[in-house]
Amino acid sequence: MSDATTEQGPDEREAAGAAEDHEPAAPAPLGIARELTGHAAVDAHLARLAEVDHLPADGHLEVYEDVHRGLRAELTSLDAHPAPRPHDNRS
Numbered sequence: 001m002s003d004a005t006t007e008q009g010p011d012e013r014e015a016a017g018a019a020e021d022h023e024p025a026a027p028a029p030l031g032i033a034r035e036l037t038g039h040a041a042v043d044a045h046l047a048r049l050a051e052v053d054h055l056p057a058d059g060h061l062e063v064y065e066d067v068h069r070g071l072r073a074e075l076t077s078l079d080a081h082p083a084p085r086p087h088d089n090r091s
Contacts, residue, residue, distance in 0.1 A: 029053035
């Protein structure tokens with residue numbers, strides 16, 4: 001029987017060391033243009049998406065969920081029936 005060694009060669013040690021020394025890159029803007037919709041409330045929610053350009057990836061979810069909730073609320077408000085107007089009883 002032959003003895004199998006588990007020692008790493010120099011190239012394997014360098015590759016393993018490089019992987020251990022690797023640090024995540026700093027957040028960088030994606031450079032995606034955001035166009036105004038003309039609806040102030042929607043535009044305000046969409047403007048929050050610019051915040052993720054300066055956050056690490058693990059911070060994106062909170063902003064995305066908040067923007068999603070806000071946009072859903074805006075859409076829901078469009079479906080809501082307006083309150084009846086008081087009648088203008090001019091004599």
